[in-house]
Amino acid sequence: MTPEELEHIATTEREAQAAISQTVNVCVAAGCLSCQSQAVKDTLDREVDRRGMKTQCRIKGVGCMGLCSEGPLVSTNDGTLYKHVGATDAPALLDGLNNGPVERLRCTTKVPFFERQKKIVLENSGVIDPERIEEYIAASGYRALLHALTEMTPAEVIDEVTNSGLRGRGGAGYPTGLKWSTVSKAVGTQKYVICNADEGDPGAFMDRSVLESDPHRVLEGILIAAYAVGASEGYIYVRAEYPLAIKRLKSAIRQAEKLGLLGQKICGTNFNFRIELRLGAGAFVCGEETALIASIEGKRGTPRPRPPYPAMEGLLGQPTLINNVETFANIPPIIRNGGDWYAGIGTENSKGTKVFALAGRVQNTGLVEVPMGITLREMVYDIGGGIPEGRKFKAVQTGGPSGGCLPTECLDMPVDYESLAKAGSIMGSGGMIVMDESSCMVDVAKYFMEFCMTESCGKCIPCRVGTYQMHRLLESITTLQATEKDISLLEELCDLVKNTSLCGLGQSAPNPVLSTLRYYPEEYRAHIEGNQCVAGVCGKGDGQ
């Protein structure tokens, strides 16, 4: 494959697309599929066949369009978006192509939910067919890879990524360029690249959506990374709970191999790269990089002390680069448009955009991509459309079980790595869950503690025993049996577990408790002194 051949595929595909004047895009990502969008697509297909419109109208399955709560979503090439589409609406939709949009199904796109977004990672989501490599190539796909391979040295690629200011999107926010350069300088007989797609945070589904909607973008990012650090083998560690993402990744790998974009002597250069999928088996701790490596080696996913970091000694003792799905998905546009372009978006220390999975008690739930530095208020009220049923906002939770709950006072805070950390939460992988007055903050803290307790791998004692004890204390508070002493005990345990646990799971497990103790002390007090739960969630004998 040469740049000219790639351009040829792109032009052929674009011409083929231009020859068909009308396109109807049906979302076939997991969210809409679960509201029967496949039936909508099949009916549309049959209807087009029956009407003999095949030469002028194309029905296309595309990735996530974002507004998952209103699915199934369908869009047409004139920019009309339809929501809650059923199979029986197919004839009306096709009529609408010529007679003007079907108003009763129409979903306006002139709202902040769509207008405030800036799409880089999701630029192809909901636009291209994720199961065809040609469409990705027509949308400038694999151009960055070819450019890197033929016109850049590995060091130049790393410089570009460093300039972009991209930080790891898995949660911790380690500078990506720095990680790449460490791996590239490390000495080993064989280097590996691992894509962490073990999206374990409950309430986060960004990575799944990216893999389902645009798998080639992730592959291209991995390939560029492999070239930059000098790796020739790679793994994608993906959750077994995501069958559709696995299927699309597998077919993407096959297609890329067929075109010579993966395998031996890629694009006629001396760069070889082989990639394999590894299925996770449902262990949250495997999001931690050393645990993930153990799991790929076929062992129990328990972390080990660092250093040595995986960049020096990772998979099978060799230098290993581990990045998250969203981090890799950012790479092709950075190489295509330059690091400076990317660095121009976002804030001083947090560059670019971030994909969030907005869920919970907000009007609009779904997947959004926003520039860093946007405020939480804009996320909840503009993009999210506010709290439904006239209820009152109580908290927004970011970072999953490792993050915290932020109250109204924090709403005007910008969303970036430092601000969130200062407020006692973390950026995390991108789950953002909004809660209203019907949620009890102590109950939420207990929920996350139960999660950490069950997911603790048991290797180090502070985490194994500490999360259990903290859960017991929270349980006694929510069953209204706690005393003042239990709060100080809880605080003491938080401090201990945070500072002495072996890996990130334990170190961050106290965050939900600490943040709720900090911002909602009155709720804890009400449980202990007043024997009541303000939200009406907790009570004696509630064995949940």
Added chain:
Amino acid sequence: MNPRFAKPAAPSNDKRWKIVDATMRRVGQNSRGLIESLHTVQEAFGYLDETALRYVAVSLRVPVSRAYGVATFYHFFTLKPTGEHTCVICLGTACYIKGAPQLVDTVKREFGVSPGETTNDGKVSILSARCLGSCGLAPAVVYDNQIAGKVTPDQLRVQLAKWDADDA
């Protein structure tokens, strides 16, 4: 490969062992392929029993204790057969906020089973998931691999009762 090592014979004539063998060959009969192989066993047989664990362990030349350790460490693997139908209730944060606990309560009250258990007649297994990633549709439930969104306790009760009454 060690020339003296002889791969054991499959535990029975069941054709499904051939699928398991294929996976073990693909991973190079190497201990690194343990998790992959167990995935295949579970996909083919529905669960991992002692025979399967022993067979995979010996074939990949790892101690049986390690295979057992891995099988029990990961939530995805199950050592018990599941019921005729499965109902997975998502307990992710979004679902929790939007009413998943009430779904669990309903099942417990009406059918006497908690997540992880199967009804006495072996008809329905209730499982829980950490997050299905369908947070936009919270609370979500998976009925026999079919995902349903915005599930109410009533809808759940109706579906389970239908399975219970079904004699097939």
